[in-house]
Amino acid sequence: MRGKAVFAIVAIGLLTWCWPGATHAGVDKEKLLKDTGVYGTFAVFKVDEDWWKLDKAARASAAAEVKAVFQKHGDTVATDTYLLRGLVEKADFFVRVHSTEMLHNQNFLVDLMGTTLGKHLVNTYTFNGITKGPNYVPSLPDDLKAALKTPPDPGPKPYAIVVPVRKDAEWWITGQDGKNAMMKEHTEATTAYLKTVKRKLYHASGLDDLDFITYFETAKLDDFNNLIIALERVKENRHNRQFGNPTLLGTIRPLDEILEILSR
Amino acid sequence: MRGKAVFAIVAIGLLTWCWPGATHAGVDKEKLLKDTGVYGTFAVFKVDEDWWKLDKAARASAAAEVKAVFQKHGDTVATDTYLLRGLVEKADFFVRVHSTEMLHNQNFLVDLMGTTLGKHLVNTYTFNGITKGPNYVPSLPDDLKAALKTPPDPGPKPYAIVVPVRKDAEWWITGQDGKNAMMKEHTEATTAYLKTVKRKLYHASGLDDLDFITYFETAKLDDFNNLIIALERVKENRHNRQFGNPTLLGTIRPLDEILEILSR
């Protein structure tokens, strides 16, 4: 009961931020989130110790500056914000940025880092990737293809998890049939969680020291824990040279709420 | 003799904190510590060098602020506090937080980190996990099942040790029979220490860069050292990709005592 109430509050915050109203003439975020060829940058920040020495008024005006930067770039980038503070050491929050050119992501982040708050942010991690069409789905059997169409449960999914992945050389050198077989097993392991865990994949080879950025949203962290265990049990797991390190576990929060937490 | 006296003092402090009295209408801590599906967060902190530049009065008022945060969240989270200072580099203390939603753990820690003391805390490590029912006990022979019911020796157990664990891919890919056989050997190695070493297990896959968080309490560190050696000698040890790093060795201390040490 209590849990649901908590989710509802988070969800309202989320809605407020994600759909800022029909009057906003910004990028088509929903399209960016679905399209291939979209560049995603995950920029993770930790507030430095000097930030806390600013007085309340300075922090409030700094928050306004940040909001203006988000608005200014609303025509080129779509953004989501997440609170990591408390759950991940060395990180307070991260911004997920989507656009059709990596340069837009950079320009937005350069402006964000140039604000008063930005000058107090330590950029702990940054992951860059690009979205693509599914690699292995065409090779899957029909029943598995059908299962993949299961719609996620409605309702808010307040938790987000980002897991960067790097495969070993053997994975890449394995032929397409071998990879298809391993990915079939991998996909089967995920079907039990399609309703409660949403997933998005970014390809990162050459854009970062990663091959993939995997992004998840869920309301049920116990299901997510079981999903990852299921994925650890398939043979493809032998080829994960890096899986996490860092794992970013956070909650989806509107920018306003994150700024409010940093301004207290 | 002296040793016992020391333990007694620590134990009294422990009791004072853990059972704050029947009038407190907070979470049912005992239930949280036994239930499955409970989220545990281990948040490890080091006080920064500027903290020590505050004067005594500022530090005393900062301590009061911290206590208020613990009380405010007493309805949603159960907490335990541990002193690492002196025994673990880069860490002064940690808080173990339990609740039925990871969001509660985060909200408590965000508030704690937002206090005057909190703004001087470096969050060295954080581990997140979830409790579950036993995986392997059902497959154990009856005599071993019976042995596992040995109650721990009464009396205080002032030392706590946290060892994060990550298994290799081969462990996860091994079939259930193979894992059962290895866990039987593992369990046999622990029976000699059931009386003097208490243990609690958290599952962490996907919630952190770990598979398990193992937590121990003991009054006899020599027994604990022997227990770990016994566990190093079983074949399951081949599958520990990470065991410790960090190992957190500390003493259970009430919040008041930790705050007093940091306020001297």
Place this chain on the structure above:
Amino acid sequence: MRGKAVFAIVAIGLLTWCWPGATHAGVDKEKLLKDTGVYGTFAVFKVDEDWWKLDKAARASAAAEVKAVFQKHGDTVATDTYLLRGLVEKADFFVRVHSTEMLHNQNFLVDLMGTTLGKHLVNTYTFNGITKGPNYVPSLPDDLKAALKTPPDPGPKPYAIVVPVRKDAEWWITGQDGKNAMMKEHTEATTAYLKTVKRKLYHASGLDDLDFITYFETAKLDDFNNLIIALERVKENRHNRQFGNPTLLGTIRPLDEILEILSR
């Protein structure tokens, strides 16, 4: 459409800096970029937090100081500048320095680090290398040799990526025939991207903790991502002990623009 406009602006900036006019009697940069036996140093910097506390006038005068150092050394070194801020954690920009003696690179960088801005720069990474003639091209079949002569598409290539590489002992101990065969496969994987991705190679063994510094320029990061995936799929990839770590993804920007960003 918009993307092209963005590129055009970047390109104009780039031209302004790279070809500072016929009246400049500096090193022959074009020759340095083509010759073998040229020493290249990649010096990566992060501005420290105190920099931002300087007032505008101080920062403007610091920028002028930096420009004077670039000019002073224009007779011995050729330089290019790149913005990493926003896309790479722990780095704001890097300078690529070319000259006929490593000592010139050092003297230039010592002067740069001795400016007011320089004293606020943290030198995050430095890579040193030397250019050489192609090792494997002579052994390639004629059609592949011909393909390698494909000129890159005209037009600006605003993105630059630097990937440091270290091979394993087995790579070096493999005989020339074995290496030729692997490099033939490697080269074949790159032909599809010769038009959209420019590449330059530096040899680093003994000059740094690397064997190679690979440098790329492109306007199409999706092609670059595919190129790296193609290279991950060839057997030579088994011998990459280090590939990236760090991968530097940035945009080519004239010094003036970088200084302007740091002076805001």
Place this chain on the structure above:
Amino acid sequence: MRGKAVFAIVAIGLLTWCWPGATHAGVDKEKLLKDTGVYGTFAVFKVDEDWWKLDKAARASAAAEVKAVFQKHGDTVATDTYLLRGLVEKADFFVRVHSTEMLHNQNFLVDLMGTTLGKHLVNTYTFNGITKGPNYVPSLPDDLKAALKTPPDPGPKPYAIVVPVRKDAEWWITGQDGKNAMMKEHTEATTAYLKTVKRKLYHASGLDDLDFITYFETAKLDDFNNLIIALERVKENRHNRQFGNPTLLGTIRPLDEILEILSR
């Protein structure tokens, strides 16, 4: 000749500190150094950069405070002090603490870190261990057992070296006969150095991210270098997952001398 004079000076300092006179009613240090079941903590410190900004008088009074802490805990812990400055990066000195309860070690170190100097100490490394009886000696042939009774050469041994060790899973899983055979070879390699290199062993499994802490004293670092090479040549070396990292090479110095160096 000069070398001997230097050693004599160090030795006098050492004697002054280690045997503070018959009137001191502290722990029986000699017994602690011989007994099994004794807890040893090696706490390594680096002075921070702000320490040096204190004026001379402040530093002198800080030194007196430190001495008082050593005296206060003289009833529960035995201590030795070592200078690392100059020979080990990131460390200025370390204290070796022995007592019958790890809690005593912690309480002493908490008090030490709570002094004015302590608040300027960065705790670079801490190793915790316990002493035990010899594991392998009973299985050695009689002549080797006899050799092990060789008394060390008299005279001061001004150098101390600490090498933390972690074995691999195969070591622990190897049966007792296999370990006996490897330890016989190991022990034979050390006999040539029994006169010039003293050794003490601590068991650390579960108390730290180590299995052993090996501690050495010598006047002849060339012999010590040869001893370690001899140990690298035996098959047991295959099972050292960690050997050093860090290796602490320092000189035994009385507390007064270390405080004097830090107060200049």
Place this chain on the structure above:
Amino acid sequence: MRGKAVFAIVAIGLLTWCWPGATHAGVDKEKLLKDTGVYGTFAVFKVDEDWWKLDKAARASAAAEVKAVFQKHGDTVATDTYLLRGLVEKADFFVRVHSTEMLHNQNFLVDLMGTTLGKHLVNTYTFNGITKGPNYVPSLPDDLKAALKTPPDPGPKPYAIVVPVRKDAEWWITGQDGKNAMMKEHTEATTAYLKTVKRKLYHASGLDDLDFITYFETAKLDDFNNLIIALERVKENRHNRQFGNPTLLGTIRPLDEILEILSR
């Protein structure tokens, strides 16, 4: 032409410092550089950011203090100084210290770190080693022995490179014949570079987390790069667990010049 002029200037500086004149009654440096049983310490430093906030006069007087420390210890240690700034991240310069007792090296470095400049130095790396007679030369064929007597080309060698090395357990456990064969191949690979690259070897097992410190001087970094590639191609390279990390590439510079650079 220009390159030669540069070298000449560096060389004159070098001469000034290394041979301070016949009137100096210090250690016999030439003997220390040739003898076995000599202890070498490589102490690498980075100036901290506060150093640059001192005014010119303070820095000049700090430089004089440093020179006095070098002179004071001239009876016990021989020193060389090297500029890394610009070519190695996290390091500005290093001092190579030789003496007959490690204690002398420590006492010199403690005094150096106790100066006003020293208190602003971060000790990034320290390597300790000892010189010994050649291990493998006696087993080499006569023509290779003769080749090793090739004198280096005359003229200044302004570049110095330090490469720390750690071998794997298999290297150490390999019998003398096997090592002789590998070192024969290793030595053959070096003969082409005997004229242009000078080399000195230190043994470090137990004195540091290394087995060897290899030190090189050259005027031709292209030759040095080729030498290291040649060494990567021999089978002994399979046994290098660590080779570099860090590689220190710098220029030999007299103390005065380094102090001048740091005082600008």
